[in-house]
Structure formats: structure tokens, C-alpha cells
Amino acid sequence: xxxxxQNPRHLVRRRGQEARLRCSPMKGxxxxxxxxxxxxxxxxxxxxxxxxxxxxxxxxPKERFSAEFPxxxxxxxxxxxxxxxxxxxxxxxxxxxxxxxxxxxxxxxxLTVT
Amino acid sequence: AQSVTQLGxxxxxxxxxxxxxxxxxSSSVPPxxxxxxxxxxxxxxxxxxxxxxxxxxxGINGFEAEFKKSETSFHLTxxxxxxxxxxxxxxxxxxxxxxxxxxxxxxxxxVKP
Numbered sequence: 001x002x003x004x005x006q007n008p009r010h011l012v013r014r015r016g017q018e019a020r021l022r023c024s025p026m027k028g029x030x031x032x033x034x035x036x037x038x039x040x041x042x043x044x045x046x047x048x049x050x051x052x053x054x055x056x057x058x059x060x061p062k063e064r065f066s067a068e069f070p071x072x073x074x075x076x077x078x079x080x081x082x083x084x085x086x087x088x089x090x091x092x093x094x095x096x097x098x099x100x101x102x103x104x105x106x107x108x109x110x111l112t113v114t
Numbered sequence: 115a116q117s118v119t120q121l122g123x124x125x126x127x128x129x130x131x132x133x134x135x136x137x138x139x140s141s142s143v144p145p146x147x148x149x150x151x152x153x154x155x156x157x158x159x160x161x162x163x164x165x166x167x168x169x170x171x172x173g174i175n176g177f178e179a180e181f182k183k184s185e186t187s188f189h190l191t192x193x194x195x196x197x198x199x200x201x202x203x204x205x206x207x208x209x210x211x212x213x214x215x216x217x218x219x220x221x222x223x224x225v226k227p
Contacts, residue, residue, distance in 0.1 A: 042219040103215055105157040
């Protein structure tokens, strides 16, 4: 049973370019969460999505960041016009929200903005 | 609003010694509490969780944690540290099962031979 799959593992972008991060949840999971981990910091919640819906985006920066989880295909976190401060590890987690199931995390995408 | 505080960003122990990683939480409702471990360049792996019932929770790799409501704490312990335990440990709280997690800032555990 494959876990949460994130790609790419490493992504390098120049300032001003766009970054697209993909996340395929565990089989049977329809709830996806995105977190950002800055160097020497913990994980900060960004957004929670269900299929075709954004449920909670209280942690998303107001500009340049967007997320989607279409009916078919992976969830996408999109960062437009990247800046150096966007350099971080971005983690995706999924859940089926059944019973006491915890979040299952992917291995992350490490974004470096040059 | 929920929050988590992990006391000590770096903890160093000798191999075979007791491991104690501290976590205090704030929550307006009965919390669900979690400990995750992160090895370098990897994602987070669940160590253990408290939802309801017994307050002493046993997890993987010999770790356990005790939920103390009166102290709003959920400290992580292991009787005898192994070199392979060196990693970053995160405490997290949620108001609902399978819901959004709020993480502490993490504690990096070093194990000396």
C-alpha cells in the first residue's frame, strides 16, 4: 500500500519563476493537508483540501500561493513568482478522517529559490 | 486557539540513558495529541497518538508518552536511548481526529556513544 507520494523531491527555481508541487494521497484518502517547514522551524499548516474543495486555507499566504485537489489527479501547491523566502520543505499529508486515523506524511519537496 | 510548546530545541543524551522530550499544549477542547519523528531529508513518521482512554500511550521503537490533563503535558520518554533514535521529534495537537495538526517547533535529539 503506497504511502503519500510527493514530487519532485527537490525543486530549484530562479526568483520570479513558478513552482508546482504535487501530492498523491494514500489510497482511499480524500483529505489532503499542506505544511511548510522553514529551516530550524517546525511545520506550519498552510491549507486543507478535500476533492475539489478548499476547506481551510487559513495558513496560506494571501498572495502568490494557491492549492487545488481536483476530482482526478494529485493535489497541487502552486507558488507564483517565487522569492528567496519561499525556500523551504513543503510536506503533504493525507487522511481518511475515519475513526482516530492520524495524518500520513509524504517525504516532502525541498524548494530552493536562487 | 490551539498551540504546542516543546521545551528544548536540542536534547543530547548518552546511549542507554533515559530520553525525555517535553511537550505542553493549549487547547479549548479535549485534545488529540501526537508525536512524530523526522529523520534527515525524510517526512514525518507517527510515533504514537493519544485520542481517548488510557493516558499512558505506547508507540513504536520503545517510545511512550503520558497525557496529563492537569499539567497540559504530553511528554515523550524512552527508557534507553539508541544511536538510531537521533532525529527531530515533533509534538502536535488536533481538535479532531484526522484533522489539522498544530505542531511544536521540534526537538532535535542527539545520542552520544
